Amino acid sequence: MDVLPKAHLHLHFTGSMRVGTVRDLAAKHGIRLPDALLTDWPPRLAKATDERGWFRFQRLYDAARACVRGEDDMRRIVREAAEDDAAEGSRWLEIQVDPTSYAPFVGGITPALEIVLDEARAVSAAGEVGVGVVVAASRMRHPLEARTLARLAARHAGSDPGDVVGFGLSNDERRGAIADFAPAFRIARRAGLGLVPHGGELLGAQSVMETLEHLDPDRIGHGVRSVEDPQVLDAVAESGVALEVCPGSNVALGVYADRQDVPLRRILDAGVVVALGADDPLLFGSRLADQYATARILGCSDAELAELARGSIAASRAPEDVRAAALRDIDGWLSEPPPMPVDPPS
Structure with missing residues (x-):
C-alpha cells in the first residue's frame, strides 16, 4: 500500500512521533517514560470507552507530549511525520496541533504555531509530500479558548503547504457541550478554513448528529458510530461530510474488539466519503499504509482501495496541482496495482 497515492487527514502532532523519537527526546530532557513507551511498546490500551481506559490513553499521550520542549523538538516531529507519510505514498498531510500544549517552551501560542507552519513549509518544499496544518481546540478546556485558537488559525489561513488549512476539536468527546464550541467554528468558517471536529468514536450516533447540527463540519474525525443509527448514517451521506476513519x-x-468489526464497509455502502487515517501511530503502533491494508482485510477490492484514496484527496485541502497529480497517479496504480499482503500488521 506504500505506492498507492493518498492524502493523510487524521494525524495528531504528538501522536505522530516515531517511538525512537520520543525515547530520544526523553533522554535529551531527562524525562522518565512509562514502560509502555519503552519495553512494552506498542501499549496495550484499556477500553477507552470507559473512564479508566481513556485515562490510561491520556496519561501515555501526556507523557509523550511532555518530552516536546522546544523549537528543535517541534521541527523534528513535523519533519519526521512528513518523511514517514511520503514513504507510505501520501502526497498531502494535514497534521493536527494544539499550540497551547507547546507554548510554554517557545514563548506563547503564536510562536508555537508559527514554528510548526515554518517547518511544514520547509519540508513541503524539500520533500515529496505537502503539509498543511489543522489547529485543534480541546474539549477539555473552556470554549473561549477555542475561540482564541480559531482567531489565531484564521490569521494564518491559506491553501498552500505551510498554511493553516483547517480547524478541529479533539480530546474526550464526552466532555463539554458541542454547541458551546459553535462560535469558534463560525470564526474558522469565515476565514475559509475546513472544519474538522472529532465525533462518534467514544460516543454513539447522537454525537455525530450533534456535530453535524451545531458545527456544520466539512469532515468528522472518526464518525464510525454513525452506523448505530441508520438515519444518522443517511444524514452524513446526504450532507457530503467525509469521515476520517481510523x-x-x-x-x-476498544471501540471495536477486532479490526473485522470496524464498520468501514457499511459506511462506504451508505455512500459516505471516507479518508483513512492513522490518528496516533506512537500509541497505536500502526501507520497510514496499515489502515489501507486493513481495508483490504475488510473486503475492499483494488477499485475500492483506489476510491478510498480518491476520497482522501477529495476531502483534503490540498492545492489543485497536488490533487490533480495524485488523482492521475491513483488511476495509474489501479491500472497495475501491486500485490497486497495477506494480513497487515495489527
Whole structure:
C-alpha cells in the first residue's frame, strides 16, 4: 500500500512521533517514560470507552507530549511525520496541533504555531509530500479558548503547504457541550478554513448528529458510530461530510474488539466519503499504509482501495496541482496495482 497515492487527514502532532523519537527526546530532557513507551511498546490500551481506559490513553499521550520542549523538538516531529507519510505514498498531510500544549517552551501560542507552519513549509518544499496544518481546540478546556485558537488559525489561513488549512476539536468527546464550541467554528468558517471536529468514536450516533447540527463540519474525525443509527448514517451521506476513519485507533481504544468489526464497509455502502487515517501511530503502533491494508482485510477490492484514496484527496485541502497529480497517479496504480499482503500488521 506504500505506492498507492493518498492524502493523510487524521494525524495528531504528538501522536505522530516515531517511538525512537520520543525515547530520544526523553533522554535529551531527562524525562522518565512509562514502560509502555519503552519495553512494552506498542501499549496495550484499556477500553477507552470507559473512564479508566481513556485515562490510561491520556496519561501515555501526556507523557509523550511532555518530552516536546522546544523549537528543535517541534521541527523534528513535523519533519519526521512528513518523511514517514511520503514513504507510505501520501502526497498531502494535514497534521493536527494544539499550540497551547507547546507554548510554554517557545514563548506563547503564536510562536508555537508559527514554528510548526515554518517547518511544514520547509519540508513541503524539500520533500515529496505537502503539509498543511489543522489547529485543534480541546474539549477539555473552556470554549473561549477555542475561540482564541480559531482567531489565531484564521490569521494564518491559506491553501498552500505551510498554511493553516483547517480547524478541529479533539480530546474526550464526552466532555463539554458541542454547541458551546459553535462560535469558534463560525470564526474558522469565515476565514475559509475546513472544519474538522472529532465525533462518534467514544460516543454513539447522537454525537455525530450533534456535530453535524451545531458545527456544520466539512469532515468528522472518526464518525464510525454513525452506523448505530441508520438515519444518522443517511444524514452524513446526504450532507457530503467525509469521515476520517481510523481502524487501528478504533481497535486499540476498544471501540471495536477486532479490526473485522470496524464498520468501514457499511459506511462506504451508505455512500459516505471516507479518508483513512492513522490518528496516533506512537500509541497505536500502526501507520497510514496499515489502515489501507486493513481495508483490504475488510473486503475492499483494488477499485475500492483506489476510491478510498480518491476520497482522501477529495476531502483534503490540498492545492489543485497536488490533487490533480495524485488523482492521475491513483488511476495509474489501479491500472497495475501491486500485490497486497495477506494480513497487515495489527
